[in-house]
Amino acid sequence: MKAINFKTFLFTIVSFFALSSGAQAVERVVATINGAPILESQVKRVLGKKANTEANRQVALNSIIDDILVQQAIKEAGVKINYAQVDQIIENIAAQNGLTYGQLLDALDYQGIAFETYRRQIANQLLMSEVRNQAIGKSVDITREEVQALGQKMLKQAQEKGTEKKVTGTEYQVRHILLKLNPLLNDAQAKAQLNQIRAEITSGKTSFADAALKYSKDYLSGANGGNLGFAFPETYVESFAKTVKNTPKGTISAPFKSDFGWHILEVTDTRQGNRTQEAYMQKAYEQLVNQQLQEASKDWVKALRKHADIKYLK
Structure with a gap:
């Protein structure tokens, strides 16, 4: 193994070890931050081979x-x-640099860096x-218009x-029946009613389309037999999307709850859809x-500095 292969790669690995060890002997304190001392040896360690100007x-020192402010935060x-x-x-770092996990360990050992120390730093x-x-x-504010403009530009380029x-990706054709909770219909009652509707459908007493038209409180889809058309699961709320992906085609799910109420659903078909623009x-x-x-x-680090007690010592 050639040493030169490690040097460029390990430059970034060892760069943040500068503050990891303290001085062995009493030495000059050059500054304090919220009462914590900063030693001359720490400054020299960060300087490395740079001129001591x-x-x-x-x-x-600012670094x-x-x-330290981030550590305190x-x-x-x-x-x-x-x-x-x-x-x-760590596994991703090795892969991105064309190294196996074992080679990464060798690289660390070559530089005299204990793996556990490296792991703690990561x-x-x-x-x-x-x-x-x-x-x-909370300060991040991205508008739909900004995303669409940049996304379309990136796709065009x-x-x-x-x-x-x-x-x-896989699109699912789904139909469902929704019962909404109200003062006269609680969770247990809605679930029991959907179990009864499901039993009637699976026994052949009624069809899914007829049951949706009769019982579903999603009136728009109910009028169309409960059909929601083809869509990617991610377009639905989490519990609905999860049930869509976990329900085999041609079977009716058990009753489940979403933000809208209680449902049963059936996946009637699947197909591969183009998600390039979405990606x-x-x-x-x-x-x-x-x-x-x-x-x-x-700005965050500036704010930490603003509220910190920093003293520079001569």
């Missing part, structure tokens, strides 16, 4: 201050580490991201360059969110 020292938020997610991220980065997103998530990625819209949305998050993240 006043400008470079200030940049290094340390920002990191994590502690105050009380966010817990999800190590299963951490391990998945966990810390994950916590930082989660706390930041909790703090600034891909088509012109011949790089368009076709995306397909580009999702990609556009994620890009717009990330842009806003990056800007809001800068």
Whole structure:
């Protein structure tokens, strides 16, 4: 294994280890932040091989201050580490850099970095991201018009360059019967009534279409035999979408509850639908969110600084 293969890759791995160890001997404190000391050795460690000029020292010190403020915010938020997610991220890092998991471990060992230390640092980065997103998530405001404009632009550019990625998915043709709750119909009664309707349909006493017309409180679809047409599951509320995907074609589901009331449904057919435009819209949305998050993240750290007690010592 050649050492040169690791150096570029591991530059980003080791870059955030600068603050991980404290000085072994008593040394000069250059600043305090909310009472926590910042040592000269920490500044030198962040400086690395850069010239020890006043400008470079200030940049290094600001970086340390920002990191400590984020660490304190994590502690105050009380966010817990999800190590299963951490391990998945590590596997992704290895794959993205063309390494097997074993090769990644070799790379860390070559640089003298213990795997558990690396794992804790990844966990810390994950916590930082989660706390930041909790703090600034509400400030993200993306309009439908912005998403559509960017998504259409991205799709058009891909088509012109011949790089368009076709995306397909399963559409389900569904019909349902809905009972809405009211002062005279509670959950137990609605569920029991739907079980009775379901039994009548499966025994052949009535058809689904006739039962929908007679009982369904979704009057628009009820007039059409309960038919909702073809749609991707994600267009429905979560409980309805889950039932659609879990119900075999040609069978009637057990009664289930959604935001609208109690239902039974039947999947009458499926087909492959084109989701390319939808995929580009999702990609556009994620890009717009990330842009806003990056800007809001800068403001968040500024806000942490504004409320912090920072003292520079000579």
